[in-house]
Amino acid sequence: MLQRVCTLLAPPLRLSHPRSPFPGLRRFNPEDAPIFFGRHREVKGLLRKFADPAHRFIAVLGASGSGKSSLVAAGLIPRLEADALPGSKDWPWLEFTPGGVKGDPYPILAARLEPLLKHHGLRVSEITETLETERGYGLIELAEQVLSNLPAPAELLLFVDQFEELFTLTRDALRQPFVQLLTTTARSSRVRVVVAMRADFLHRCLDYPGLDRLLSANAYFLGPPGPGALYEMMTGPAAKAGLEFEEGLVERILEGTGIGSGALALLAFALHELYESRTENGRLTHGAYERFGGVQHAISQWAEDTFQRLESGAQAELVHVFRELVQVDERGVATRQRASLPALGDSPAARELIDRFVDARLLVREPGEDGLPVVEVAHEALFRNWPRLKQWIQDTADDHRLRRQITQLAAYWQSHDRKAEHRWPDERVVEVVAMREHLKLEPKDFTALERDFLGPLDRQRMLAALDDPATSHEQRAIIGVRLSLLGDPRPGVGLRADGLPDIVWCKVPGGQVTLEEDAGTINKLFQHILQGDEVTPKENAGTFLVETFHIARYPVTYRQYRAFLEASDGFNNPAWWKGLWFRVDKPGRQFNRHDNHPAENLCWLEAMAFCRWLSAKLGYEVRLPAEWEWQQAATSGNPVNVYPWGVEWDKNRANTAESELGRSTAVGLYPQGASLVGALDMSGNVWEFCLNEYDQPRNAALAGDARRVVRGGSWRDVRFGARAVARHFGTPTARDVNCGFRLARASPIRDTGH
Structure with missing residues (x-):
């Protein structure tokens, strides 16, 4: 039966198409009407709908590769130009896709309208303005001008191809206005609208009132062609071009094509490849068909060969x-x-x-x-x-989705005054950086708005920003968190390859240090605030000789302290608590849980146990610095230095209450605040425990419950406490969210015997 149908459909053999009658992956266009076969029934169905005045909007829906665009362009439009409907030969028509290059459908629609409006002298910019500002009636107004010099029955035909671009490419802010433009235009007696859209996007139309009703009443569903139609699609164009299939090849191609979704595109490409391999006398052969892998493998083989x-x-x-x-x-x-x-x-x-x-x-x-x-x-x-x-x-499907979300959410953030609550949490930076790597995106591939929305992403650029004095406190805090999330590359912040804390040591010169008991104590701050007294030294707590030693560049970080907590021979080993006043049974909670932030909310006893554990692991003694050592490191041996960087206060060099952050930051975010020996964070961020007692400074014995010295101020304290001489205290068991510690070691290194 199929052979009989095919024989009846075969056109007379005559050469009327001098080039390839098979367009391959491109669609059929109006000029391809002579070689457009196999869709006669569907074209008639569309014309019947158009003949009904109630159907001024038609949506051709089908699977990807079903031939929707070709049906309209090479089937419907040429028939209308041939006056298939009364007066349709006078209908001007235009075609466009709603995505454009920049997600704006108006400029491309205006560009297609411009040639039709040349007798009115309208430019694209003027047409675009009319389309955008006339509340949906702009296209009707322009259509009247297009038709003004044509016979009265003439109508404007608007063909919107790849209509799914409205949901995938058109910018969110423009989607509803453009839908309104189409739904308003569809009510005009002078305009016809036909759209071609993938059926799997039909559900997206339901979100737009008016568009959903238009599609439900005016949809034309295009299914895959049957075997007879496929036969006609092969033999009809071949005959037009004077081509001849070898015996049995058509049936073989039909068998390889199948009738599933996308089969038509595979067939079209295979036929073009067959044409390219035709013999001199125009024969399409089995051998050529086999060489390119047949219908199912033609595209993949051709694409891979091109790539290779x-x-x-x-x-x-x-x-x-x-x-x-x-x-x-x-x-x-x-x-x-x-x-x-x-x-x-x-x-x-x-x-x-x-x-x-x-x-x-x-x-x-x-x-x-x-x-x-x-x-x-x-x-x-x-x-x-x-x-x-x-x-x-x-x-990379997730990466593409994430890239699109960035564009959408950046616009939302902008429309809500760039409020912090509308930005992504810093934790999502890991996803973004991975996406950039997978899609090989560079900063220039994001808009300025998107870059502002995302914040810093490149570790080296973030580190460079820390060296810029103009970088704000908030920016530094963000950089610290993101470095932690991405893996902070700075030495001295994390762990060594063997899992032990990586400590960078700064050499501190020897000298003499005088502890200022009155002016130095943090308690003097309250007198200063309440009475406005000039703060001057009245007496000192003694002068101390400091031998050359080394101090850690940074306070101990949460990651470094966690190595102690997680080690099987760490926190829970009784040996580290021996001789101390009290054994702590449970670690304190770390509130700022980023690896490169200072360990916090721990007591002096816990810091001592850490030092003992690390000393045993390293094979040499590390300990808390005595406060005179700490002060020598903070002033770099020059008592004139009020702050680690010098004499004058500079709020941009430290995380104190003046920063208004209200939290600790990653260690080392203020390079401009370093002391001359290279130690950072000696002003602000967290108080740092020292070895000796507060009330009896010369007593550094480990036993007893005497108050211990803390130095350096914190994020919660004003600049007075961040001075190099400022003294404060904490009991051995007292914890605070603004208290941590820093390590020291003797110079030269003293072997512990482990």
């Missing part, structure tokens, strides 16, 4: 190019999108890839609405059938 012929540098540009040409929705479904040629990369390697893929008809390059070239994938079948690209899309 590229130089390695051009192959490396695959991600750079295709990341701009594919859009992946929440379901992981890939759709194509256009991109300007410059956006795809201006390197010779990128241009080589684009040129080769254009020559291979896998990409399409054509002028955009602004006259600049744009590129898009010839057909979405490439996404499904080229394994290399298909796998990359699957592997």
Whole structure:
């Protein structure tokens, strides 16, 4: 029966199409009407709908690759131009896609309208303004001008192809106004609208009142062609071009094609490859069909062969190019999108890839609405059938979604006055950095708004920002958190390869230090605040000789302290508590739980146990500094220095109450606040326990419950407590969220005997 149908459908053999009658992955256009076969019934169905005055809007819906665009462009429009409906030969028509290059459908629609309005002298900018400002009636107004010199029955036909771009590419703020433009226009007696859209996007239309009603009443569902139609699609164009299939080849192709979704695109590409391999007398052969792998493998083999012929540098540009040409929705479904040629990369390697893929008809390059070239994938079948690209899309689907979310949420953040609560938490920076690596994105690939929304991402740039005095306290705090999340590369902040704390030591010169008991004590601050007294030394707590020693560059970080807590022979080992006044049974809670932030909310006893554990691990003694050692390191041996950096206070050099952060920051975020010996955070951030007693400074015995000295001030205290001489105290068991510790060691190193 099929053979009989095919015989009846076969046209007379005559050469009337001198070039390939098979367009491959590109769609059929109006000029291809003579070789557009197999959809006669569907064209008649569309014409019947158009003949009904109630159907001024028609949506052609079908699966990707079902031939929706070709049906309208090469089937419906040529029939209307042939006066299939009364007066339709006088209908001007235009076609566009709603995504554009920048997600704005108005400029491209205006560019398509401009040639039709040339007798009115309207420019694209003026047309665009009318479309945008007339509350949905702009297109009707412009249509009246287009039709003003045509016979009275004439109507304007608007063909919106790839209508799913409204949901994948059009900017959120423009989507509803554009829907209003279409739904308003559809009520006009002078305009007809036909859209072609993938059926899997139909549910998105339900979110837009008016559009949902239009589609439910005016949808035309296009199914895959049956065997008879497929036969006609092969033999009809071949006959027009004077081609002849070898016996049995048509049936073989039909069997290999199947009737599933996307089969039509595979067939179209295979037929074009068959044409390219035709014999001199126009025969299409089994041998040629086998060489390119048949219908199911033609696209994948051709794409991979094209890719393998590229130089390695051009192959490396695959991600750079295709990341701009594919859009992946929440379901992981890939759709194509256009991109300007410059956006795809201006390197010779990128241009080589684009040129080769254009020559291979896998990409399409054509002028955009602004006259600049744009590129898009010839057909979405490439996404499904080229394994290399298909796998990359699957592997990076989450990255594409994240990239799209950044654009959307940055706009939302901007519209809400850039309030902090509308930004992503810092923890998401890890996802963003991974996405950038997977898609090979650089800072220039994000807009200025998106960069502001995301904040700092590059570790080296963040570290460079710390050296800039203009970097704000808040920016420094953000950088600290993000360095922690991404892996802080600075020596002295984390662990060594063997899992022990990595300590960077700063050499401190010997000298004499005088402890100022009155002016130095933090308690004097209250007198200063309440009475406004001039703070001057009245007496001292003694002068101390300091031998050359080393002090840690940073306070002990949470990651370093956690190594002690997590070690099997660490916190719970009774040996480290022996001889101390009290054994702590449970560690304090770390409130700022970022690895590069100072360990906090611990007591003097816990700091001592840590020092004993680390000394045993390292094989030499590390300990808390005596407060005169601490002060010598803070002043770098020059008692004139009121602060580690010098004489004058500078609120931008330390995290104290003046920073208004209200929290600790990662260690070492204020390089300008370093002492001359190289130690950081000796002013502000967290108080640091010292070895000796507060009331009897010369007593550094480990036993007893006497108050112990803390130095340096904290994020919660004003600058008075951040002075190099300021003394404060804590009991051996007292914990506070603004209290940590720093290590010291003798110079030269003294072996502990372990």
